[in-house]
Structures are given as C-alpha cells and as structure tokens.
Amino acid sequence: MVNNQQEVPDIVIGRLPVYLRALSAMEASGKQFTSSQELAQWLGISSAQIRKDLSQFGGFGKQGTGYSVAVLQEELRQILKLDREWPLIVIGAGHIGSAVANYTGFERRGFRVVAVFDNDPRKIGVKIGAFVVLDIKELNDFVKQHGVQHAMIAVPAEYAQAVANQIVATGITAILNYAPINLAVPSHVRVEYIDPALHLQKMTYYLR
Amino acid sequence: MVNNQQEVPDIVIGRLPVYLRALSAMEASGKQFTSSQELAQWLGISSAQIRKDLSQFGGFGKQGTGYSVAVLQEELRQILKLDREWPLIVIGAGHIGSAVANYTGFERRGFRVVAVFDNDPRKIGVKIGAFVVLDIKELNDFVKQHGVQHAMIAVPAEYAQAVANQIVATGITAILNYAPINLAVPSHVRVEYIDPALHLQKMTYYLR
Numbered sequence: 001m002v003n004n005q006q007e008v009p010d011i012v013i014g015r016l017p018v019y020l021r022a023l024s025a026m027e028a029s030g031k032q033f034t035s036s037q038e039l040a041q042w043l044g045i046s047s048a049q050i051r052k053d054l055s056q057f058g059g060f061g062k063q064g065t066g067y068s069v070a071v072l073q074e075e076l077r078q079i080l081k082l083d084r085e086w087p088l089i090v091i092g093a094g095h096i097g098s099a100v101a102n103y104t105g106f107e108r109r110g111f112r113v114v115a116v117f118d119n120d121p122r123k124i125g126v127k128i129g130a131f132v133v134l135d136i137k138e139l140n141d142f143v144k145q146h147g148v149q150h151a152m153i154a155v156p157a158e159y160a161q162a163v164a165n166q167i168v169a170t171g172i173t174a175i176l177n178y179a180p181i182n183l184a185v186p187s188h189v190r191v192e193y194i195d196p197a198l199h200l201q202k203m204t205y206y207l208r
Numbered sequence: 209m210v211n212n213q214q215e216v217p218d219i220v221i222g223r224l225p226v227y228l229r230a231l232s233a234m235e236a237s238g239k240q241f242t243s244s245q246e247l248a249q250w251l252g253i254s255s256a257q258i259r260k261d262l263s264q265f266g267g268f269g270k271q272g273t274g275y276s277v278a279v280l281q282e283e284l285r286q287i288l289k290l291d292r293e294w295p296l297i298v299i300g301a302g303h304i305g306s307a308v309a310n311y312t313g314f315e316r317r318g319f320r321v322v323a324v325f326d327n328d329p330r331k332i333g334v335k336i337g338a339f340v341v342l343d344i345k346e347l348n349d350f351v352k353q354h355g356v357q358h359a360m361i362a363v364p365a366e367y368a369q370a371v372a373n374q375i376v377a378t379g380i381t382a383i384l385n386y387a388p389i390n391l392a393v394p395s396h397v398r399v400e401y402i403d404p405a406l407h408l409q410k411m412t413y414y415l416r
Contacts, residue, residue, distance in 0.1 A: 017409035099307035192407035199400035
C-alpha cells in the first residue's frame with residue numbers, strides 16, 4: 001500500500017470515506033467480495049473512477065476476483081488513519097450539539113465524543129446523555145490533556161467564528177462546523193461544513 | 209437573468225447556495241456592495257470561478273462597482289426558487305429528527321418544517337418542540353394535502369431505504385438523508401446526504 005499524501009487530490013480523499021461506508025454496508029449484508037462495478041452501482045460513481053481512485057494507493061483487487069470487502073475496508077481505514085479511535089469534542093449544548101453528542105454512529109467509524117462544552121451558565125453542569133456539559137473555559141486544558149484533534153462547532157452562527165478561534169488556539173486542526181457560516185481559519189486548519197439548508201436549496205433548483 | 213437549467217453544471221448549482229449564504233452574512237454585517245474578489249476571500253473559491261458561475265445566469269455586477277448584496281441575493285433566490293417558502297417534512301423523531309425539527313435556521317432560507325413522522329407507537333402522538341409526531345401511515349395523505357416536495361430522513365440506517373421508498377411513493381423528489389447509507393432511488397429523485405462521520409474521516413487523513 002502506497003500512501004503518498006502529497007500526490008492524491010483532495011477530491012479523491014473525500015471519496016474514500018464514501019467507499020468505506022459502502023463496504024461496511026456490504027459487510028453488514030453478508031457480502032465477502034465486491035467489484036468496482038458493484039461499488040459503482042451502489043454509489044452512482046463510475047467504476048473507472050473507483051479503480052482510478054484506489055489505484056492511487058497501489059493495487060488492492062485482483063483482476064477477475066475483485067476486492068475482498070474486509071481487506072479493502074482495512075486498507076481504507078489505514079489510509080484514512082481510522083485504524084484507531086479519535087477523541088472528539090462538541091462545542092455547543094443546544095439541540096444540534098445534544099443530538100450529535102448522543103449519536104452512537106461515530107464509534108464504529110473511528111470517533112468517540114469525549115466532552116461537550118458551552119459558555120452558557122444555564123447549560124454548564126447539566127447532563128445531556130452521558131455528558132456533563134463543561135465550561136468552555138476548560139477547553140484548552142481538556143484538549144491538551146486528552147490529545148483531542150477534532151472539534152465540532154454546534155453554536156449559533158454569530159458565535160461560531162469566536163468559538164473557532166478558541167478551538168484553533170488549542171492546536172486542534174480539524175473542525176466540523178454545524179453553524180451556517182464560513183469560518184476564517186489559518187491555512188493549517190481544515191474546516192468541513194454541515195449545512196442542511198445548503199443541500200435543500202440546491203435540490204430546490206431542480207424542482208419543477 | 210437567464211436561467212437555462214439544462215446547461216448549468218450541477219457543481220455550479222451547488223455553489224449558488226454557498227454564495228447566497230455568504231451574501232446573507234455580508235448583509236447582516238451591514239455590507240451593501242461586494243465584489244467577486246471579496247466573495248472569493250470569504251469563501252476560499254477563486255474570484256474567476258465566482259464570476260464564471262454567476263455569468264452562467266447572465267451578468268449581475270457592473271464592471272468597477274461590483275455587486276449589490278441585496279440584488280445579488282434576490283437574483284440567487286429566484287434562480288434557486290427560494291423566493292417562496294417550501295414545506296418540509298422530517299421522518300424519524302429521534303435525536304437528529306428532533307434537533308432538525310427544532311432548528312429555526314431553515315425559515316430564513318426558504319424552508320419550514322411542517323410535520324415530523326415516525327412509525328414507533330411510543331413516539332407517535334408525542335410532542336417534540338412545536339410538533340406532535342405523526343404516524344408514518346399518514347405520510348402519503350399529508351404530502352398530497354400540503355404539497356410537500358422535500359423530505360428529510362432521520363431514521364437509523366437499517367430503515368432508511370424502506371423509508372425512502374415510502375417517500376418516493378408519495379411523489380416527493382427531493383430527499384435529504386441523515387442516515388449513513390447510500391439510498392437507491394429512481395433517477396427523477398434527488399438525494400443529498402448529511403453524514404458528519406464522512407467529513408471527520410476525510411479530515412483525519414490529513415492529520416499528522
């Protein structure tokens with residue numbers, strides 16, 4: 001397996017988790033082997049694209065026999081560094097933050113929520129699911145102590161940039177932002193966005 | 209304004225809501241005029257790309273004076289058919305469904321949640337936020353009566369395909385899927401996906 005980070009386009013990296021998700025679903029349905037054609041059909045991506053993406057990391061499948069679902073999953077997990085569990089923190093203990101903190105689906109996929117923070121005295125100390133909401137003032141110490149590298153922002157849009165600044169100051173470089181606003185961060189920090197309204201708006205264009 | 213649906217690439221349509229979001233934030237911060245350069249800086253997209261995207265729908269800005277924030281927003285809302293309010297239903301009254309139903313950010317952006325459905329007798333009839341959870345058996349009648357064209361799926365992965373089939377049967381053609389699974393739908397139906405773990409996994413690749 002070759003994992004030459006510099007050379008693989010970002011868009012290809014973005015598809016690897018999609019392949020991994022499909023393979024997990026295949027495994028859950030009892031499938032042991034698959035092919036680029038079958039993956040293509042599941043995902044609505046061309047089989048040539050899938051083969052090309054995977055070939056960037058060396059050859060996984062054998063001509064004729066296809067891919068082992070288990071082996072390809074394992075390889076993708078290694079490439080994506082998901083062969084370990086990453087601690088994850090949530091900033092914002094509102095509806096979205098609570099839902100995310102209570103979501104059990106992260107754990108099978110390489111992540112575990114370890115803390116929820118807020119700055120609202122009415123929320124700090126309150127229990128949501130398994131978590132007692134921590135004071136945002138404890139953020140820096142907590143991140144350092146627990147080696148946290150991933151944070152989710154689930155605060156109202158008007159506070160999101162300030163929270164992002166606090167997160168960046170801790171040294172965290174991976175931020176998943178649920179607030180509907182573009183964040184300005186230093187170039188070594190990556191931000192991904194969850195904004196359901198964007199997707200709804202895009203689909204609406206195509207309605208008759 | 210030219211809105212020639214056939215000719216505009218899907219990836220361009222996907223960026224229009226991002227421009228609209230940035231313009232709304234600019235308006236909220238008191239800005240009246242902007243430029244493709246300024247938008248580019250906010251969004252991390254090149255100004256040439258922004259000009260090219262917008263030119264697909266005719267010219268909006270004047271050379272030298274840039275774009276009126278209000279006018280460009282209005283034009284984008286028209287193109288995206290967001291110059292009206294679309295009713296939206298949520299299937300699944302768990303943590304995510306409840307958070308989405310209670311989220312107030314959709315309304316400024318063209319959508320209003322009008323009902324939440326579930327098939328669990330323990331959830332049907334229960335109040336979450338402003339909604340009494342409806343029986344999924346009422347889905348078809350409700351959709352017809354209220355002219356609903358958008359649905360969000362917030363059920364566990366193992367039920368998502370069955371729910372998608374029920375939604376498609378009502379005539380709905382725009383589905384936002386929060387379940388971490390690819391859905392098989394007829395080609396006239398569009399599905400967009402919200403899967404935070406995918407984004408976390410992608411960012412993890414880049415961690416040192």
